[in-house]
Amino acid sequence: MSMIEFKDVNKFYGDYHALTDINLKVEAGETVVLIGPSGSGKSTLIRTINGLEPVQGGQLIVNGQDLANPKTDMNRTRKNVGMVFQHFNLYANKTVLENIMLAPRLVLHRDEDENKKTAMALLDRVGLVDQAEKVPSALSGGQQQRIAIARSLAMKPKALLFDEPTSALDPEMVNGVLKIIKDIVNDSSMTTLVVTHEMGFAKQVADRVIFMDQGQILEDSPTDEFFAQPKEPRAQEFLSQIIR
Numbered sequence: 086m087s088m089i090e091f092k093d094v095n096k097f098y099g100d101y102h103a104l105t106d107i108n109l110k111v112e113a114g115e116t117v118v119l120i121g122p123s124g125s126g127k128s129t130l131i132r133t134i135n136g137l138e139p140v141q142g143g144q145l146i147v148n149g150q151d152l153a154n155p156k157t158d159m160n161r162t163r164k165n166v167g168m169v170f171q172h173f174n175l176y177a178n179k180t181v182l183e184n185i186m187l188a189p190r191l192v193l194h195r196d197e198d199e200n201k202k203t204a205m206a207l208l209d210r211v212g213l214v215d216q217a218e219k220v221p222s223a224l225s226g227g228q229q230q231r232i233a234i235a236r237s238l239a240m241k242p243k244a245l246l247f248d249e250p251t252s253a254l255d256p257e258m259v260n261g262v263l264k265i266i267k268d269i270v271n272d273s274s275m276t277t278l279v280v281t282h283e284m285g286f287a288k289q290v291a292d293r294v295i296f297m298d299q300g301q302i303l304e305d306s307p308t309d310e311f312f313a314q315p316k317e318p319r320a321q322e323f324l325s326q327i328i329r
């Protein structure tokens with residue numbers, strides 16, 4: 086069974102048809118990058134995968150559960166599917182260490198010593214061990230995003246979703262964060278979906294590229310084929326505008 090499977094999924098915001106007949110399979114361990122113009126539905130699509138946006142119609146199977154079924158327990162899915170947001174979404178009044186330890190303590194009931202050990206190892210992995218006792222606002226945007234990544238990894242998720250993880254960062258912070266995401270993709274067997282406008286990064290990490298426009302998936306191609314020449318005229322136009 087696929088880790089993630091959309092079958093004829095639709096999503097409305099009121100009358101606005103945000104996702105139209107989405108069909109998509111992502112296998113365990115795959116890395117998929119979603120690209121497309123602003124407003125094409127990329128964020129909406131990945132937010133449906135951990136139940137942050139409910140869908141209407143079709144089936145959305147994530148780790149064996151159908152999220153299109155209102156009876157599904159979303160908490161079980163959220164335990165297994167992590168999310169990194171554009172604006173970090175750290176807890177402002179908690180230390181960096183507490184940000185990382187909170188969910189494993191409350192949701193997984195992880196032993197406190199073990200929890201701290203794991204959190205410190207993750208801080209080491211993102212190069213911020215010395216910042217453990219600070220509050221997020223004392224750190225740069227790039228550092229805050231690295232903490233947010235460590236926080237999501239602390240839950241040991243089966244899948245990790247990144248929603249434009251570098252769009253809110255100052256340019257000099259972008260590469261450090263992308264490097265960490267690349268290392269995670271290379272070192273783990275997690276299923277990873279990334280919405281990004283960073284095409285060089287997409288080429289390096291993605292197994293497949295999905296191009297969206299107006300709430301639809303117009304192209305789903307292996308990365309090499311997509312960047313050599315997308316099949317879809319609208320994807321060709323999009324790429325020609327952003328790669329100079």
Ligand SMILES: Nc1ncnc2c1ncn2[C@@H]1O[C@H](COP(=O)(O)OP(=O)(O)OP(=O)(O)O)[C@@H](O)[C@H]1O
Binds near residue numbers: 127129
């Ligand atoms: N909560 C909401 N209520 C109403 N409409 C929304 C909501 N969230 C998104 N939309 C609309 O749905 C469409 C898709 O938005 P979405 O954020 O998924 O696009 P996107 O491809 O991620 O764009 P961007 O690259 O600009 O982030 C847009 O037209 C947006 O205005």
